[in-house]
Amino acid sequence: MAKTVLITGASSGIGKASVKHFSSQGFNVVATMRDISAGEEFKELSNVLVTRLDLEERASIETAIAEGIERFGKIDILVNNAGYGLYGVFEAIPREKLQQQFDVNVFGVMDTIRAILPHFRENRGGTIVNLSSGAGHFTLPMISAYCASKFALEGFTEALSYEMLALGIGVKLVIPHGGVAETSFQQRSAADFARDGTPAEYDAFLERSIATFARLGGAVTMTSSDVAKVVFEAATDGKPQLRYFVGDAQSGWLKARKELEENDYIAFMRQKFA
DSSP, rough: OOOEESSSTTSSSSHHHHHHHHHHHEEEEEEEEOGGGGGGEEEEETTEEEEEETTTHHHHHHHHHHHHHHHOOOEEEEEOOOOOOOOOOGGGHHHHHHHHHHIIIIHOOOOOOHHHHHHHTTTEEEEEEEEEEEETSSOTTTTTHHHHHHHHHHHHHHHHHHHHHGGGEEEEEEEEOOOOOGGTTTHHHHHHHTSOOOOOOHHHHHHHHHHHHHHHHTTTTOOOHHHHHHHHHHHHHHHOOOOOEEETTTEEEEEEOOOOOOHHHHHHHHHHHH
């Protein structure tokens, strides 16, 4: 019997690429997204169910899981891919936007896991793959909220992995770093900065930082398909490995975080934005 994977945020980017990759490998796929009209191209695939799931609506999470089980009989793998990045200097970001960043990137992931764990326990197994980011290991200015959410996700996932050992449930982290071309992470930043109402005292800093992000965005070569292949590996290799890093990190940020002494690392990062 084919195994079944439920993927959140399947309408674009890494989520969409993951749907294509898992389905091409013979998996049943529950492709979830906030707007199901974005999943039209999947509806002709007999092994793909397109259904609505909004991480800010717990009822939609439970419904999507129930629909997946009803369609395919069982869900074996949960891929928590859905998420987004909030841009701007911290002072200019409204509190409600900060709350939303965590509601999607952290609490939404927790709610999805909580909703599927009874099914995994009943079946005495399952695998959870959470999509993190290099920004859960190093930080960058103007995405402080995003970094905070990914640091939280990293800590939660690692701790959860210990709890799941006794239940035979695997927990994995896939960590793209260095940028993913189709997600336009860096490219979107300039437009957001242009309308975020940042105080004028930040103008010089913003100009330098936007230029830095633009240069990095132009050097990105990793694709969503590249990441999807690593998601598939993490979900299916049966290894006890927790973290799967993917990316060439041309910026050297992850390498610097791992190899430099603390003071040297902070100096290395500051000179890029000073």
